[in-house]
Amino acid sequence: MSTQIRNVVLVHGGFVDGSGWQAVHRLLTADGFNVTAVQNPTLSLDGDVEATRFILDDLDGPAVLVGHSYGGAVITEAGTHDNVAALVYVAAFAPDAGESVNTLIGGFPTDGPQPPILPPRDGWLFLDRSRFAGSFAADLPAADAAFLADSQVPWNVAALGGVVTEPAWRSKPAFYLVATDDYMIPPPAQRSMAARVGAVTTEAIGSHAVYVSQPGAVADLIRLAANTDR
Numbered sequence: 001m002s003t004q005i006r007n008v009v010l011v012h013g014g015f016v017d018g019s020g021w022q023a024v025h026r027l028l029t030a031d032g033f034n035v036t037a038v039q040n041p042t043l044s045l046d047g048d049v050e051a052t053r054f055i056l057d058d059l060d061g062p063a064v065l066v067g068h069s070y071g072g073a074v075i076t077e078a079g080t081h082d083n084v085a086a087l088v089y090v091a092a093f094a095p096d097a098g099e100s101v102n103t104l105i106g107g108f109p110t111d112g113p114q115p116p117i118l119p120p121r122d123g124w125l126f127l128d129r130s131r132f133a134g135s136f137a138a139d140l141p142a143a144d145a146a147f148l149a150d151s152q153v154p155w156n157v158a159a160l161g162g163v164v165t166e167p168a169w170r171s172k173p174a175f176y177l178v179a180t181d182d183y184m185i186p187p188p189a190q191r192s193m194a195a196r197v198g199a200v201t202t203e204a205i206g207s208h209a210v211y212v213s214q215p216g217a218v219a220d221l222i223r224l225a226a227n228t229d230r
Helices: 018-030 045-057 071-078 101-105 129-136 142-150 157-161 187-196 215-226
Strands: 007-011 034-038 063-068 084-090 174-179 200-204
Touching: 007 018, 007 045, 007 071, 018 034, 018 215, 034 045, 045 063, 045 071, 045 157, 063 071, 063 215, 071 084, 084 215, 101 157, 129 142, 174 187, 174 215, 187 200, 200 215
Parallel strands: 007 034, 007 063, 063 084, 084 174, 174 200
Antiparallel strands: none
16 A cells, blocks of 8 residues: 655664754755654663654654664664654664664674774763764765764663564564665674565665765655555
């Protein structure tokens, strides 16, 4: 059945906030979509799921729920909400039941580039500012990458350990954008997660910040999800 979806909800990942979605928001609102960016606090998975469902509760119809990075874990758990018609993962974690971000990270190769996550401080994580650009945002202008590094949002270790109970991708159509030059989540891991969830998959040449550097590719996949028969 074909459903006209006009609502889009964007969920950011760890170390950043919802402002990174600005270019995607601009493209989609120009097309007439109603777009909301969740400002999840990244204190716990349960809290971020609650923040996302709070936004979903207020919608007047079905939505495409989009998650970047850790936001993929959030939409996997929050996406069982009745107002969610489709899921879009953008260089994102896509856990199964009983899994967490930590579970998935534990399966990543150890012989490749490693995210420069500093040791926890009072339970909060940061990326090394001097290495942020190269690992997270290598394809952004230097000034933009520096701003992201300097405006980092602390990510609580409890959020990484939050376990998914009922993965929405088992009951909702899923779409996945692989960032081919990602040094935070290895592209082979992204492809593996996309295949496991049965997602319609596209790829874009981009860093982990592909939602900032390639907003057109992200918006195109969201449009596809919004217009797919279901």
